[in-house]
Amino acid sequence: MTLSPLEAMKLAIEEGKKGAGFVSPNPLVGAVILDRHYNLVGLGHHQRVGHAHAEVNALKEIENPGHLDGAHVFVTLEPCAHEGRTPSCAKTLAELPIASVTYGLKDPNPLVAGKGAQILREAGKTVALFTDLQDELEELSEIFLMNMRFKRPFVAVKVASSLDGRIALGTGESQWITNEESRAHVQYLRGCYDAVLTGAGTFLRDDPRLNSRDAHFTGKNQRVVLLDPSGKSFAKLEKSQLWSVRKPEDIFVITGPLGLDAPEGISHVEIPDADGAFEMTALMEALMEAEIHSLFVEAGAYTVSSFLKARLVDRLYLFQAPKILGEGMSWTSGFTLSSIQQAPILRHPRLENFGDDFLVTGRLH
Numbered sequence: 001m002t003l004s005p006l007e008a009m010k011l012a013i014e015e016g017k018k019g020a021g022f023v024s025p026n027p028l029v030g031a032v033i034l035d036r037h038y039n040l041v042g043l044g045h046h047q048r049v050g051h052a053h054a055e056v057n058a059l060k061e062i063e064n065p066g067h068l069d070g071a072h073v074f075v076t077l078e079p080c081a082h083e084g085r086t087p088s089c090a091k092t093l094a095e096l097p098i099a100s101v102t103y104g105l106k107d108p109n110p111l112v113a114g115k116g117a118q119i120l121r122e123a124g125k126t127v128a129l130f131t132d133l134q135d136e137l138e139e140l141s142e143i144f145l146m147n148m149r150f151k152r153p154f155v156a157v158k159v160a161s162s163l164d165g166r167i168a169l170g171t172g173e174s175q176w177i178t179n180e181e182s183r184a185h186v187q188y189l190r191g192c193y194d195a196v197l198t199g200a201g202t203f204l205r206d207d208p209r210l211n212s213r214d215a216h217f218t219g220k221n222q223r224v225v226l227l228d229p230s231g232k233s234f235a236k237l238e239k240s241q242l243w244s245v246r247k248p249e250d251i252f253v254i255t256g257p258l259g260l261d262a263p264e265g266i267s268h269v270e271i272p273d274a275d276g277a278f279e280m281t282a283l284m285e286a287l288m289e290a291e292i293h294s295l296f297v298e299a300g301a302y303t304v305s306s307f308l309k310a311r312l313v314d315r316l317y318l319f320q321a322p323k324i325l326g327e328g329m330s331w332t333s334g335f336t337l338s339s340i341q342q343a344p345i346l347r348h349p350r351l352e353n354f355g356d357d358f359l360v361t362g363r364l365h
């Protein structure tokens with residue numbers, strides 16, 4: 001199969017997505033190798049943190065070493081220059097008889113930025129930064145880029161709402177607003193992030209499991225973060241479903257400075273609060289320290305609004321069922337603006353269908 005450079009980079013992006021949920025804190029990366037006649041000869045992605053990088057996995061696919069003579073490598077992120085848990089990809093590629101390396105994004109890691117490209121240029125390879133598909137490339141690496149640029153976890157918020165934006169009836173009932181297909185996709189999305197986060201309100205009302213039951217993530221540590229300023233979950237935690245499906249140390253309960261004894265074995269983190277509302281910067285720092293680099297927020301309006309107010313929502317997954325629920329909880333109640341100009345805007349929105357439900361997803365700025 002012959003591919004154009006654009007097709008090769010698109011394929012590398014799709015390939016990179018396959019590592020979702022397993023590579024943290026590394027980026028998702030995909031690589032494609034074309035022989036000198038632009039025939040596809042290698043395809044690979046970074047599968048797991050600590051394991052081989054995408055370029056190396058693509059090289060492993062090449063059965064005939066002659067295919068590397070004058071070959072063209074397309075990779076979504078600049079090949080790494082440094083020796084970490086794995087050898088430098090730039091050095092590995094530099095030693096091969098390939099002709100060119102085209103990469104999608106410059107690595108924002110100061111240890112690497114520009115250095116991978118330099119190693120390859122010094123070895124006589126043609127090196128180019130791809131100028132097309134920048135939105136798709138940024139999206140593939142969005143968690144890593146956020147971690148590197150702003151030193152905080154990437155925050156994705158999932159909402160299951162009615163057409164009129166309700167996430168629960170006035171009675172608190174919310175199961176189920178969306179259909180089984182939407183909920184199956186949520187199972188997949190939970191696995192793509194380092195932890196699912198919820199608020200004390202949802203924990204006490206719904207007793208949710210919040211783990212991914214998607215077979216793709218079997219065996220993955222299922223971390224959950226519970227925002228509970230006054231520690232009212234402590235008495236119920238050991239009998240909860242959160243507890244029944246994961247190890248206690250994978251339950252992170254964030255409270256204010258209480259001086260209370262938490263249930264044994266859980267990860268209890270105390271952070272500053274003012275009148276029960278957490279200092280959101282302190283929350284982000286505590287989560288990074290706990291090696292939670294990305295969050296999938298599934299919570300009620302209070303929690304979602306506290307992230308919106310702090311402008312900490314990076315990606316929205318808004319599932320909408322074709323139902324009207326009338327009076328009830330809106331997913332943004334608690335979030336107010338004084339002018340339309342301040343409204344967060346969904347960038348690069350995509351619409352998908354799950355049966356009769358819709359999913360709108362995009363980046364929030």
Ligand SMILES: NC(=O)c1ccc[n+]([C@@H]2O[C@H](COP(=O)([O-])OP(=O)(O)OC[C@H]3O[C@@H](n4cnc5c(N)ncnc54)[C@H](OP(=O)(O)O)[C@@H]3O)[C@@H](O)[C@H]2O)c1
Binds near residue numbers: 273306
């Ligand atoms: N359809 C959906 O997508 C969906 C998803 C999840 C939940 N729900 C529904 O939402 C309802 C619950 O909503 P809710 O707003 O009451 O609960 P919630 O947002 O899940 O939890 C709110 C509580 O969490 C704590 N909390 C959250 N963010 C905080 C922050 N930034 N600082 C300090 N504390 C924070 C506070 O605990 P304290 O009260 O101790 O101060 C707060 O009252 C339920 O009916 C549930 O079924 C719907």
